[in-house]
Amino acid sequence: MRISQFQxxxxxxxxxxxxxxxxxSRLNDLKVEYYKSIIEKLSDGGQSYEPQANFSQQVGSKRGIIDGFIEVKASKIVIETKLSQRELIKKLTKYGDVFKKGVQNQLWHLSSNCYSDEDVELINNKLKQEYPETTIEFNNLLFLxxxxxxxxxYEENVHDYELKLLYEDFRDYCYEARLVNDSAYKLLFVPTGFSYQWNKRHKMYFCPTTWHKQDFTYFGLYKSKSVRSISKVENIIEANFDFPNNNLDIISKNYTERQKERLNLALLDYGESQSGLKYYILPEExxxxxxxxxxxxxxxxxxxYKDLRHFIKEENFVHLENQNTEQIAEILNRKVWR
Structure with a gap:
């Protein structure tokens, strides 16, 4: 197992x-543009961010044309981290005293539980009242x-293998450290390719046991640039299959006879011996x-993985909480994603 970059x-x-x-820091080491991009994406005000020197020539001024000009714009980012709670607003706004006039200032509150819109308005008003000469952008952020x-x-730079490892390690760290709890709204979808018809016919998917570590509620089959199905997972079964002898060796302890029968029939239809895999058994109905x-x-x-809250309007959240898969399917059938 590869050593993770994160404790x-x-x-x-x-x-x-x-x-x-x-x-x-690692993102900045890989490419300053990556670091610049994530700060701008996280910025609530959508401000441009300049973390490096800007080199210009023939710059106009009141006294003439400057031949060469190098400028480093001053900026400060203060991060207040909480695990699952929110910092006291009175304490949070005190951090504004480290900021200066004429500097690009950002105050981040980072937690798995963000402030309400009303609280954000209160925080911004307090920052303006307490530091009237200083412009401070407050960003109300989740680990997600x-x-x-x-x-x-990463999706914009899929060729960069080091960026891929950084993204995967940081994502896995956040989920394994329980900094993100969105499983009730999460869709896992998997590429199927040549096996799609088999997956769809048997309502089943298999992969190595080490894949898909995050918790989720909904499961989808992906093919040809589209998620083609959605369901919950009825069971996950670890098993080995000896095709020549039609011998199914189930390692998991909890399964029904019907699930065992479905798995055996599906693997006979697949026509190959397999070992070290887990099988996602999807509902028949x-x-x-x-x-x-x-x-x-x-x-x-x-x-x-996709958070379905990005695609389902606020008034439909009740369907997610009640896990109404049919209603979610109807909504997603009209949506697109990147």
């Missing part, structure tokens, strides 16, 4: 903060925001065909 054995806030700073924006940068299209260029690089 995973403590939930203390200083460890979490250290790993966030490490991720941002870091993961999603880092994923976007509550399995919905959809066309949830990818609008950006290219296919997907392995399996993906």
């Amino acid at each position: 995973k054995y403590s939930q203390r806030e200083n460890t979490v903060t250290n790993n966030i700073l490490l991720m941002l 925001n870091l993961i999603e924006n880092l994923e976007e940068i 509550e399995f919905y065909v959809i066309d949830f299209k990818k609008e950006s260029k290219g296919g997907i690089q392995g399996f993906r």
Whole structure:
């Protein structure tokens, strides 16, 4: 197993903060443009961010034309990290005293539990009242925001293998450290390719046991730039199969006879011996065909997770919470994603 870039054995806030700073530092080391991009993506005000020197020539001024001009714009980012709670607003706004006039200032509150819109308005008003001469941008961030924006940068630069490792390590760290809890709204979808008809016919999918570590509620089959189905997972069974002898050796302890029968028939139909795999057994009835299209260029690089709250309007959240898969299927069938 490859060694992760991020410590995973403590939930203390200083460890979490250290790993966030490490991720941002590594991103900057890989390419300054990556670091610039994630700061701009996380910015609530959508401001441009200049973390490096700008080199110009023939710059106009009141006294004439300057031949060469190098400028480094001053900026400060203050990060207050909480695990699952929110910092006291009175304490949070005190951090504004480290900022200066004429500097691009950002105050981040980073947690798995963000402030309400009303609280954000209160914080911005207090910052203006307490530091009237200083412009401070307050960003109300979830750990999930870091993961999603880092994923976007990777998707824009899929050729960069070191960026891929950084994204995957940081994503896995955040989920394994329980900094993100979105499983009730999460869709896992997997590329199927030549096996799609088999997957669809038997309502089943298999992969190595080490894949798909995050918790999720919904499962989809992906083919030809579209998620083609959505369902829940009825069971996950680890098993080995000896095709010549029709011998199914189930390692998992919890399964029904019907699930065993379905798995055996599906593997006979597949026609190959297999070992070291886990099988996602999907419902026979509550399995919905959809066309949830990818609008950006290219296919997907392995399996993906999507937070369905990005695609379902606020008034429909109740369907997610009640896990109404049919209703979700109807909504996603009209949506696109990148």
